[in-house]
Amino acid sequence: MMLASHPAKRISFNRTIGDGDLVIVYERHDNMKAITVSEGSVLQNRFGVFKHSDWIGKPFGSKVISSKGGFVYLLAPTPELWTLVLSHRTQILYIADISFVIMYLEIDPGCLVLESGTGSGSLTTSLARAVAPIGHVYTFDFHEQRAASARDDFERTGLSSLISVGVRDIQGEGFPDEFIGLADSVFLDLPQPWLAIHSAAKMLKQDGTLCSFSPCVEQVQKSCDALQSCFTDIRTFEVLLRTYEVREEKMESIHGDSNGSNGSLPCKRRQCSDGNYVLSSHTSSVMARPCGEARGHTGYLTFARLKCSS
């Protein structure tokens, strides 16, 4: 269960891992895996063999040891962790875009949100968290198998009561008429989003919000064009994250000809080229620098708001 449907079901000091629970097995920050605990099963990885039965009854956040003495951590699933472990059936949205979309669409508990395509359900999972406990996400993909896999995933993450997955060609047919005038927000991640914009406008409530995600600027151009007639406040953004690595490094520091030792730091005398001696010592400090590689582009996010017809 990713979300607490009831206060008593949330993660707490007292809640422990049970048979059938979904856990995120953490090896390293760039190596995690989703596993459904099952009494008789084992997890085998480079650290050895882990028996699920050893996990049951331990709190989430525990470190567990393998037959060979290796270890992993067992974490409670969150939409952020899920995005890192889900199976990629399509390109997916990541945390920076996802967070911005939810805030900029002004989604909060109780909202009705329409989405297409579902893809791998990465965004859908966060949309569900945002509308819980009483809102709903209706998500559509024209690819039958993807829709079915997404449904399975939402079952597994315990979100199926908040999400309905429909199979439908949204570019061709638009969203179903039953949602006309009911949606607080619409999100599009489609190859030709401009074909769905007219339908999206019909679905939205007054002052409702729309977002379209597209990797290419030509798509953005066409979408913005299509938005002009019914939407206002049309804005396009790109959002990225730069991550930092933190290290404690020893560094030598040179003190001019000073009067001897420098606290408890290790010192040594060195002869300079001019024949004089200087004291050098090591100091260690914690330093941060940007990681060398980063995602340079994901997509453009175009937002708009349905014009008021007061």
Add this chain to the structure above:
Amino acid sequence: MCSENKEASSRITWEGCSVLLDINDGDRLVFARLSPAAKLKIGNKNCSLKPLIGCPFGTVFQLDSSSDGPFLSPLQPKGNVNNTEEIKDGQLNGEVRDNRSLIDNNTAQSLTGEDIEDMRRQGAKGDEIIEALIANSATFEKKTSFSQEKYRLKKQKKYAPKVLMRRPVARSICEAYFKKYPLKIGFLRVDTLSLLLSMANVSSNSDILVVDMVGGLVTGAVAERLGGTGYVCNTYLGQAPYSMDIVRIFNLSDEICKRILRCSMSDLLSQKESQQQNLLNDESQSNDQMNVLGGIEEISHSSENAISDLGAENTTLPALRACKAAKAGEKASPEVVDSWKENGFSSLIIAAPDVDTWTLVKDLLPLLSNSAPFAIYHQYLQPLATCMHNLQLGKMAIGLQISEPWLREYQVLPSRTHPCMQMSAFGGYILSGTKICSS
């Protein structure tokens, strides 16, 4: 700040509701509470906010004049579409005009200020004045369609100001402050705020521990996401709670306001209260309560003028007294505090520019349940780097990461798409991670 449930989620304004007024495309941003008596000064004209009551959010108003003086009336959406069409045509047909023969001097406009005042007295609308200005401009025809549009916009702002009425939600409130008064919110940019909420897994039915020294913006944003379930525990060092006056700007329902509680850090860190301590506490609580409430009133009072108009001009705003007694930010009862101590918080968000990050985290992290995520905002990198290093050494958390969000807006126009010329170069840093069981 607090209002009936059905009203708070409404897309139509009501008397006593809080609104964000965006005057002339963000030139001025004003937070106001709607009442028949409320007045807003635009240019040199004072107009009543009464016509705004009962209108949908998203409505654009224009300033009209009548014999009774200036008044705001809803603008019918139309012009917009045509204007952009015009630009498009100019582009598609290939722009032929350029500005080689343009000489801008004061003689280009033959209408005088007096002429314009005359027109007004005869009841001319803002749009008509603009058309007259264009007709009497010797240079308008020679301008490129792009600069014609700019000219029209400039005149519109002056002679036909527009007021867009927005819903005051986390997004619009954060953007407004970031644009006009960023210091108050610790330079927390909207994308950074959105990341804090995700990284701390803010979701219904959770109890979120918050250190909010950014005016209540984080507290309000978390409460909005909780939607009247779970709790936001707004904690503070020392005796006096931190200001939460931004929370009043949100239209939070009573149900949501009740979920915002305050608790001092020393109360959270002390052992579970025994019966006897409870008695003692009850007494001091009632005193505290008075202080807290006193604090709120005072803050809202002194800050109301400063923040209500995030621009700089003067506004007359009704006192917030019209609204019901503030329910947000009451002191957490000993029972609730005990339940937090027993179950642990679901997550932690810190936005405390003035407190040492590591010492805060060292104390607060043990209050989180195991596997709980946390997100810490800071404008400077070093305190987060030190904190991250210490958490690693102490094996207190995993999945540690410092991220710096980057946000760029684009101008999208036919054949003229490019990143905007101005951007915010810095939105702060976030340290995020997940607490693990101590071994």
